[in-house]
Amino acid sequence: MSKGTVKSAPAGKVSLGNKLAFASGDIFGGGSFNIINFLFVPFLTLVVGIPMYWVSVILLFSKFWDGLIDPFIGTVTDGKKPGRLGKRRYFMLIFAPVVLVALILLFFPWNLVTNSVALKIVLVIFMYILYATAQSFVLIPYYSHASEMTDDFTERNKVNAVRIAFSLTSSIVCVVVPGMIASPTKGDSGVSYILMSSVFGVIFALSIIITALFSKEQIVTPPVRKKISFRQFFRPLKVKTYRQYLGMQMCTSMGMAVMSSFFFTYCDFYLRRYTYLETMESGASRFPIATVTAGLMFFAQIIALPLYLYIIRKKSKRFAYIFGASLWIVLSVILMFLPAEGAISVVNNSIVTTAGVPDWFVLVMGVAIGLGIGGTMFIPHSAFGDVCDVGQLYFGERTEGAFSGLTNFLNTTAQAIGLSIPPLFIGMAGYVETQYISVEQYNSYLSDPQSALQQLGMALENFKATLVGETYQLTPVIQVESAQQAIRFTLTLLPIAICIVGIIIAFKYKLDKDMQTKIVNLIESKDSDPDYESKRQELLNQL
Numbered sequence: 090m091s092k093g094t095v096k097s098a099p100a101g102k103v104s105l106g107n108k109l110a111f112a113s114g115d116i117f118g119g120g121s122f123n124i125i126n127f128l129f130v131p132f133l134t135l136v137v138g139i140p141m142y143w144v145s146v147i148l149l150f151s152k153f154w155d156g157l158i159d160p161f162i163g164t165v166t167d168g169k170k171p172g173r174l175g176k177r178r179y180f181m182l183i184f185a186p187v188v189l190v191a192l193i194l195l196f197f198p199w200n201l202v203t204n205s206v207a208l209k210i211v212l213v214i215f216m217y218i219l220y221a222t223a224q225s226f227v228l229i230p231y232y233s234h235a236s237e238m239t240d241d242f243t244e245r246n247k248v249n250a251v252r253i254a255f256s257l258t259s260s261i262v263c264v265v266v267p268g269m270i271a272s273p274t275k276g277d278s279g280v281s282y283i284l285m286s287s288v289f290g291v292i293f294a295l296s297i298i299i300t301a302l303f304s305k306e307q308i309v310t311p312p313v314r315k316k317i318s319f320r321q322f323f324r325p326l327k328v329k330t331y332r333q334y335l336g337m338q339m340c341t342s343m344g345m346a347v348m349s350s351f352f353f354t355y356c357d358f359y360l361r362r363y364t365y366l367e368t369m370e371s372g373a374s375r376f377p378i379a380t381v382t383a384g385l386m387f388f389a390q391i392i393a394l395p396l397y398l399y400i401i402r403k404k405s406k407r408f409a410y411i412f413g414a415s416l417w418i419v420l421s422v423i424l425m426f427l428p429a430e431g432a433i434s435v436v437n438n439s440i441v442t443t444a445g446v447p448d449w450f451v452l453v454m455g456v457a458i459g460l461g462i463g464g465t466m467f468i469p470h471s472a473f474g475d476v477c478d479v480g481q482l483y484f485g486e487r488t489e490g491a492f493s494g495l496t497n498f499l500n501t502t503a504q505a506i507g508l509s510i511p512p513l514f515i516g517m518a519g520y521v522e523t524q525y526i527s528v529e530q531y532n533s534y535l536s537d538p539q540s541a542l543q544q545l546g547m548a549l550e551n552f553k554a555t556l557v558g559e560t561y562q563l564t565p566v567i568q569v570e571s572a573q574q575a576i577r578f579t580l581t582l583l584p585i586a587i588c589i590v591g592i593i594i595a596f597k598y599k600l601d602k603d604m605q606t607k608i609v610n611l612i613e614s615k616d617s618d619p620d621y622e623s624k625r626q627e628l629l630n631q632l
Contacts, residue, residue, distance in 0.1 A: 103239050103248050107305055111238060111248065111250040112255035113168035114181065114300030117188065119222070119256030120272060121264035124289060125195075126349035127383065128271070130283060130512065134522040135273035135564055137200050137209055142516030145509040147210060151217035152505030159498035162229045163270055177237075179232035182301035191220035196271075197368045198279025198285040204525050204560070221501075227297055229497050233489035235473060237306035243602070246401065249471040250394050251615070257394075258297075260387040263289065268353075268380055273523065273564060276555040279545055308326040325492050330479045330632050333598045335496060337410055338469035339503035340591030344417070344584040345462065348508030351515075354378045355580045358568045360445060363430045366566045378448055382455035389459025390466065397464050405602075406468045410595045414463020414588040420458045421588075427451075465591060475605045479632065482608050507587075511579040518575035520549035521546040524563045532563040599632050 103111075133139045133147070195214040199209045238248050268290065271281035325331050346578075356379035357365045393413075400409040430445040473496070481487040512520075524545060534541035534549050541549040545563065552563040568576075595615075608628055615621050 093318075095388070098608055099400045103244055104490060107238075110299055110303035111234070111304075112252040113296045113302070114227075114234075115252050115256035116259040116296035118228055118231065120259035120289065121192070121293055121454050122259045123186075123263040123349060124267050124286075125510075128196075128267055128510075129422060130350050131273055131353060132196060132271075132279070133354045134520070135284065136198055136279040136523060137210055137213065138204075138523045139206060140516060140522050141512045141520040143210055145513040145516065147217065148212055148508045148512075150405055151221055152501050152508075154218045154265065155221040155225060155501045155505075157230065157500070158225055159494045162494055177234040178301040178304065178589050180230045181227050181297050184223050185297040185345070186296040188220075188227060188297065189214070189221040189287075189294040191223045192290040192293065193283065194288045196282040198282055198563075200525060201278055201280075211219065218619075219545055224498060224561070231300065231491040231498065232473065233491055234306060235301075236306070236421055237469075238304075238474075243473045246398060246471050249467070249474075250398060253394060253467050254391055254471060257387050257391045260390075261384050264383040264387060265380055268377075273435075276553075276557075276562065276564070278557045278562060307481030313465070322495060322498075323478060324489070325482075325495050328483050329475050329599075330478050330598070330600050331492065333594055334469060334472050334476045336594035337472075337591050337598070338500055339494065340414075341462075341465040341469060342500050342589050343503040344587040344591075345466070345509035346504045347511055347580065347583045347587075348458075348462070349383075350508055351511050351576060351580050352383055354515075355379075355403055356451075359429050359573045359577050360427060360451070361430060362573065363567070378451055382451050385452055385455040385461070386459035386631065389456040390463035392450070392462030393460045394467060395458075397467050400464075401471075405416075407598045407601075410468040410598075411592050412415075413461050413466075414592045414595070417458065417465065417535065418461075418585050418588045420454060420461060420579045421585045424454060424458070425577065427454075429577075465588070470599070471623075474602055478605060478608050479600065479629075481612055481631060482517050482615055491593070502579050506584070510583065511576075514579055515572055515575045518571045519546065519569045520572040520575070521551075521568060523565065524552075525560050526563065528556070528559055531563075536538065541631045576599045604628070604631065 130141075130144055133140055133144050163504060165180075168466065195213075197216065199212045202212075203209060235249065235252070239245055261393050267285045270288065271279075271285040275281050326335075351435060361378055397409045397413070397543070427446045427450075473492075477487065477489050477492055480492055533556065534545070538549060547565065547567075549563075551565060552565050555562040555564065611618070611624055611628065612619065618624065
């Protein structure tokens, strides 16, 4: 056993109760990301009334702040002396209630406060910064805590499988339920988003508290106090295996950010564009194709866990990742060529449309895409502890917080890129957001349609007008053709390119079960093996 590393129990089996307590924390990790990824862009554009291209700026600025604080958080958790709540769980307990408050403020409809677009942008950025700070103070310790649960390769996979199952179950709930509580189509100026964020904020805070109080790590390490510096922060990048792991993780995060943030937009404003128009105007119900498909997409990722555990046992984590990414590519190509609804004629003031692709086929596509995404998501999560073992071999000390902090920073950067590129292109292509105007302005548009077209970006009849007090909320029910095509291509071409990069990186990843076992055994024999240094260098060269 290496100097300074103490195992509070024989590293190996992790009890079921401990696995469940640990996995509880990813109810927040998986669910919160999906609430934000699926709902935040429509909330900002179709409720708050912020132009699409400004959404790109908001996401980039907020993620930049997130990246700035990550090295501080990782270093602080590494330097804390282990106590009753270990080195990490203390921070999770403290920031659990902050998550609740920050989520409510993040989804607060600032259109109720002001009609100034500039002020709304500033308020959203400030609240996103608050939320990102609370999220990082929870998730960086949580991800570091994952590598401390056990150092057994097989048991580590099982622990992460339970965790991913919790995460994906939460993801499904957070794809389906929040949209039932809050939606731009409710015409309530966003009040329902306050209720939605309050309900899920409480659930997330409780899940974090359960992990903080009841999850027990097997591996306890002494505090590692480092001076915060850019050089120290980026030190894990010296490890080649970590760079490869990080590349796969970033590709997954970027692809998921694109898919989740714009899948609803793709269904509503492209695939089912005329169905969306008719139901928005008439208030009639329709089959929630986007919600059901997204739910199936995440349910399929749960089903995929035993499949990928089997592939890992028979092949390797590298093979499993490549398999999942390849499947995602093939399905994205199919998704790109799915036919959208087309308008044929107008009968009795109703649009007669072609059906486009059948609902059942879209649902099948959702399941299949979920199976592909499952591999690219599970493998990096399950590999983090293995990579930390390599880091301990390389540096001679175990600093999960440093690895987790840098991972979260670069992973957040990847998400920011994935989230900011589509709204930039879609906004430039003419996407029209919800707009708030006075009664007088609305009446002037009725008498001067050409002025409405110039000011609103589309004809007035392409909006659903809802009178709220003395203000009209104009919600677009259809988008211009150029914006529709931009939505279609960003949702498909970007994930294809990202997955190709991920596959190239995965081909270079050589850390398998046998290699990880050799690394752990060598670390434990550091003080007793006279040939430790030569064996250490040999293993590092093989990676």
